[in-house]
Amino acid sequence: MSTPILELKDCEVHFPVYGGILRHKVATVKAVDGVSLDIHEGETLGLVGESGSGKTTVGRAVINLLRATSPDVHLGGQILYRTREGRQIDLNGLSRREMRPLRAEIQMVFQDPFSSLNPRMTVEQIVSGPIKLHMDLDRNARRNRVHELLEKVGLQSSYASRYPHEFSGGQRQRIGLARALSTNPRIVIADEPVSALDVSVQAQVVNLMEDLQDEFGLTYLFIAHDIGIVYHVSDRIAVMYLGNVVEFGTAEEVFRTSKHPYTRALLSAVPEPDPDGKRPDRIVLEGDIPTPLAKPSGCGFRTRCPIARPECAAARPNFETFSDSHFAACPYTETLNEKGTPHVEPRV
Amino acid sequence: MTQNKPLLEVRNLHTEFHVEKRIAKAVGGVSFDLNAGEVLGIVGESGSGKSVTSLSILRLIPDPPGKITEGEILYGGRDLLKLSYEQMREIRGREIAMIFQEPMTSLNPVFTIEKQVTEPVLLHEKLNRKDAIERAVEVLSAVGIPDARRRLKDYPHQFSGGMRQRVMIAMALICRPAILIADEPTTALDVTIQAQILELMQKLQGEREGSSILLITHDLSVIAEMCDRVIVMYGGLIQEIGTIRDLFGNPLHPYTRGLLASIPREENKGKKLYAIPGNVPSIFDFPSGCKFCSRCEHVQDRCREEAPELRELAKGHLVRCHFAEELS
Amino acid sequence: MIPTFLGITLLVFTITRFVPGGPIDRLMMEMSMSGSGEAGGGGGSAESSVDLPPGALDSLKEHYHLDKPMIHAYFLWLGDLLTLDLGKSFKYNIPVLELITKRFPVSMYFGLIGFALAYSVCVPLGVAKAIRHGSHFDFGSSFLVFLGYSIPGWALGLLLLLLFGAELEWFPLGGFRSSSWEQLSFFGRIGDQIEHTFLPVIAYAAGSFASLTILMKNSLMENLGQDYIRTAFAKGVPSRRVIFSHALRNSLIPICTGLGHAIGIVMAGSYLIEKVFNIDGIGYLGFTSIMDRDYAVVMGILVINTGLILLGNILSDVLYVLVDPRIRFS
Ligand SMILES: Nc1ncnc2c1ncn2[C@@H]1O[C@H](COP(=O)(O)OP(=O)(O)O)[C@@H](O)[C@H]1O
Ligand SMILES: Nc1ncnc2c1ncn2[C@@H]1O[C@H](COP(=O)(O)OP(=O)(O)O)[C@@H](O)[C@H]1O
Ligand SMILES: [Mg+2]
């Protein structure tokens, strides 16, 4: 296989937490705690997990946004990006200035279509923002590009002079996509791009993203908490829990032959849009996802795991290999089926 | 299903909001029955009038800007819309209880769980404090709060989102109401927590004989899992009602079909998802005639001119579409 | 907190050093005016032109640390401060601490009563306005509140004094008590004290009246729109209870925390109001000592005021923890 366009190696993001009268460091939030992933050019990698599992933080680490908002964050490991010329650059160590030219190539789309667009800017100003920064175009060429982009995302070019509040959620997400595409990026990190949308509109945006991927050869890191939609769009899927990837494989492997108890639980928790589809074999996890401030020792999932054993507390489990593309961080996956948690047929 | 008189009858409910000198008809003539012992779902995209319908039943519409302008809500032989304020207050929390979407903000941050959970029994059943606390412990344990007695003195912020929703359910059920209205109770929760809450609601429903749930959600899968019958709303009107088997097996309204088709399913991987064209119009921009005609793929001239009536095509299966027969 | 304190005092200390008309200049000027008119001829410095006993000037300078570099002097001043020695007033020649402590109770008396008056009127008024938002009552009281807002406390005080003091003669023309206080009976004293208190206290309260009323109203309105209020109604809680128990408790949080800050400010006195009502309090003392370049007193008042405000902040934090269960000392 070719060199991945993006490769995360033992990526760590630890946020210090300050407290007490002297505002000293009292704890560390290990939001991302040793994540390794590779993304190949032109594919969609789905990143799924419950809220607080660190998905957004992974996305923000890749576009090097974390230092700007949390200056004392600890960033560990490597984030290797392969440029068009084939050079590999570690994004983790880059300063803002060094990152600047790469920002055009790695763009982001955000979850909340209501707060991610500046309400005081017109659509044209929003979409042309990154063009101004990264491309050398004169006013007219910029305007033409904005109109072209708007049509590409299914909006009339006459909308360019309007303001975000005049648009529905789905239309705003299209504007966000036009902004992300404005600099001809190679990778688009889409952080929950459809989570705030109604199903009928969600389908429109997903279809649009797929069309754009075909047309521009984009690579997507598609982040969502809804495993159904992630399965639909992804070539490969990484499942995150408490700052770690617990399972990683092709969409089919993760979905149909999931090996990690958390993936199984996640899949079985999704209700089926079919009245006869109620399954007696649902794994209902007990309790809540622990806070990353007080991560359990060893395997992070053991406090809610139906097949946990005392050994799980000792050390973080290594990845077991199930095929050359399928890995899961659980050594006891065989017992999953014995313990009254038979393999669940995937449901969406 | 019981053939008795329904527990609650909503008749021709109209609820409006005055927004910037214009009138927003959020609910424009909704009628349905809630039978004893059933779980009735209301599903539809955001802005279709689900919450306004449910809030109208308890007369919790903020006035101003809102107003229930027409209709009857019959419960126990009385029209709730004609009750005095005091009489209505006796119904709320005692006969009909409600839980909401946002467990994080729906509890009062400065009161203990004890104060909030015991409040309904103290008010409605005039229990003394000691008995009220016993009831609270009992119901909090029943909804799966571990170590309930010790947690009574805790404040809401000391609970996770899922646990707060359990507290909300406990508070709603403490007076053993006949009807529980749940407005998107799991929308703000993670899917594994949603599974816990839905399972809990099913378990409790099994124990509460003759009582009913009105479950509001935008997620058809939750409906499939939880409900006996379902109402599909769009543009402030009921577009289709039926048992879940009717609705999922033989959807009659193009909107219902569109909703069902746009859910990503395993067998559609790699294919385009079906998407209902266009967006839900703003409340002032719904077309006259059929509310859905601006997005319907089968639209004809008649749809734009004449508003369809809700018609019963099979027993208990009603649809608001001129061409339902031809299309199915 | 401590850095703020050091910053402020150092700043003021520096200003007192460099602004012309400093203490020594002033002293010498006074001496030369009252003393010999002998002109020292040209060429002499200011020092030589005054007929001081030799060494007197130096001992004077030494006493006020004026012979030392500024930073050195500042640290000496700080050192004295640690032993609660704020120095002596140039003007009155008595210890600054004594000057201040004598006037402190008077300022505090008016300040605290005014403050209590403001809170006891503004909180209920804000609540009433929130409940009847948009009514005639709401509009009418808003008009009055903003009228009050546009007139500063001392100007209102002056108006009141002219009208009720000078014209109608209902109230005395200022002062803390009558000069005949000692001769009054017990009840006479109470009456006299109330008469002297009434107008100044209104002037004090006027300052925070508008902002406090509006803060209370907005805070309650905001809380009435929260989800948990809908929950309370859905439980069948009577609306009075929803407002006065569920919503009010939450909306008092910002008011309570403001209380601490306000107390610090109020106790420090107000020059203009004290001036108008002829009250010999801290504010008045502070102002006159600036005019007289009586820097030891200026610095002393600064220390006391800063201390009060810091105390107010601590009080705010404590109140915050008491009223909002989400906040804990960590
Ligand atoms: N700037 C930050 N400072 C401190 N903690 C943070 C910060 N950003 C995220 N976190 C914490 O990191 C964890 C992972 O968050 P996030 O990446 O947003 O998860 P997800 O997107 O999967 O919901 C959460 O517990 C969150 O509270
Ligand atoms: N407090 C309100 N003020 C004005 N309009 C409202 C208010 N509440 C609801 N509406 C309007 O009523 C319509 C239906 O809302 P709602 O019942 O909340 O929809 P949903 O089906 O998403 O629950 C919306 O279009 C909204 O604009
Ligand atoms: Mg996120």
Ligand SMILES: [Mg+2]
């Ligand atoms: Mg709603």
